[in-house]
Amino acid sequence: MKVLEVLTYYRPHVSGLTIYVERMSKAMAREGHEVTVLTSQYDPALPRRETLAGVRVERVPVAFRVSKGVIMPTFGHHATRLAHWADVIHLHLPQFDAPGLAIRGRLFKKPVVLTYHCDLQLPEGTFNRLVNSVVLGMNRLAGNWSDAVVTYTRDYGTHSPFLARYMGQKLHIIPPPVELDACPLPVRQQFREEHQLNGHKVIGISARLATEKGVEVLLKALPLVLAVHPEALVLHASPPALGEEEYAARLAPLFAQYKDYYRRLNTLTGAELTAFYQNLDVLVISSLNSTESFGLVQIEAMMNGVPVAASNLPGVRQPVSMTGMGEVTAIGDHEALAQAIIRILSDHAAYTRPGQIIADSFSPDQTAAEYLRLFENLRRGVRDHSAAEPAAYNRLRTLNQPAIAAIAPETASSTSPIGRGPAGDSAS
Template sequence: MKILEVLTYYRPWVSGLTIYVERLSRALVEQGHDVTVLTSQYDRDLPRYDVMDGVKVVRIPVALRVSKGVIMPDFGPMAWKLTRGVDLIHLHLPQFDAPGLALRGRLLGKPVVLTYHCDLQLPQGAFNQMVDRVVQFQNNAAGRLADAVVTYTRDYAAHTPYLSQFLDRKLVIIPPPIALDPAGEAHVAAFRDQHTAGRRPIIGISARLATEKGVEVLLRALPRVLEAFPDALVLHAGPYKGLIGEEKYAARLEPLFQQYAGHYRLLGTLHGADLTAFYRALDVLCICSLNSTESFGLVQIEAMRNGVPVAACDLPGVRQPVTMTGMGEVSAVGDPEGLAAALIRILRRRDAYVRSPALIAESFEPAQTAAEYARLFEALRRGERPGRTAEPPAYERLRAMRDQPA
């Protein structure tokens, strides 16, 4: 099957959405499918045409940026060219160009699948509000034209206006693809020696330094955590310099980073075995996002498959990994006191929260995600359409182990 994946930013850009599409595309290629990614050339140093792990990548030059969006005059002609040569179009929202691709699919008789990763919520301001409304209009148009709409959890779909309109038609729940490179004990020990300065309680956060990630909630929770664990340390994995649209946010947090310099370390982007070693060095992972731009938190599963409990915020979708597995605590959104209490409870009784890492890893293997997508794609090509939304068997297995500590 020839599949066209379309999204605004692709690797080497780092975000949950780009990593999702990278893992899915690789797994589809490994299963014998032909995958092309159509995306933006957000960095002029990136090649226009590329092949990454067997995935063909076509990048369109950016003429203008509008907030975090991009304007690409050459996008339309390339989209026509590529859609003619594929069997199915897979769009990843939020994305300004999605309705144009969906319409091309309809006109050419190609099935269109739309995966809705999260809501778009731009910073305050009249201009950003206008951009937000335009993107919402585009998303709605793409949804009406798509043959199927995919998301991660029914919980998120039921609480998001965009997805709730598809609950009893078109909507399909597919677990996200999550994988990590192996890391040997020596590698993990070396990572700990480099970053933790001895055995001390380690709190992790794995996220871009972006407004919606709520990093300040963790920073404001630290005083209470340090009362209970005076030598606690936060390791923050993820990009924190030069992020488009986040310069003011980084500047606002800088005084807090300085205040807690002895207890908070920004590690930057970690890859491969280093990322796995990061998780294995943790006692607990923190998810403190603030709004529905976070729909699941893939990093939670990355932590859990390494035996690390999670303190998650009570956002639809984001709370699901913890509530499904019992592997952590959930606290109110934007509540430093609640987050501090959750972190302290986990640090005091960490072993009580650990569940089977093997079952968690198996439930989110990229090969399994790719196989579920492939089944959906083939059904659409046969003319079948999704019925009433049901959660996948993987989620039922996770709930079954919730009360069974490893």
């Protein structure tokens, strides 16, 4: 099958959306499908065309930026050519250019599938409000002209004004793809020594330094945590965030204030990213709004036996709610976050679950298979209006049963897909 994936930013850009598409596309390519990614040449140094892990990437030159978006005058030409080539057009929203691709799908009689990753909520300001409105309008046009709309969870689907209109019509629930590189023990130990983690309870956060991520909530919670666990230390893996310079400047005094307890790392990849998770005692997702729809990083943490303290946002709360592997906290409430972190650090074993079940539930091969099944059904004219949750989510809910929770601390190390030892070891 020839699959056209369309999104604004692709690798080497780092975001949950780009990583999602990369993992899924590579899994499809491994099965022999032809996958082409149409995206922006957001960095002029990037090649216009290249093949990455069997996936063909075509980048369109950018004339200028509008907030976090890009304007590409020649995008239409490339979109027409590739839409004609493809068997299926797969759009990833939010995306300004999506309606044009959806129309091309109609004209060329190609199924159009739209995956809605999250809402777009730019920082306050008259211009940003205008941009938000325009993109929302474009998203709605694309949704109306698509054959199927995909989201990660029913929870997010029912709470999102954009998605709720498609419930019972063309909304589908597909788990996101999550995988990590293997991490040999020497790499894990080297990471621990390099960042001087011995003797610390390590709190992790893996997020862009962006307004919606709520990093300040964790910073404000930190002194409350330190009062109970003075050995606590935050590691923040943070890729660069486009258009967030003002936010970074606003947080600079807090970073300076807690510099002895809060360490910022650059983008982590490969085995080093896995080592990051393997050295954590708890991961924090302190996001503030619906621009966060799930939080792939919490699955990466859970696969390694690391519990999560997550904001009570639709979709984001689901991994913890399904597995019992952590706590859900009030949005933007630093005191509630601090208490959740303290409880997890104080009784880590109570929050541990078998990692292999979690890893299997979000494997890229499974995600790709679900999409390919949907694509093939649409090509044959078969429609499913049920918006049924996948079987993988029912399996995850069994982890929240007392019997499973009781044996989990003993089995976490043996079932982890990347061989992590018990999470408590990281605090020794």
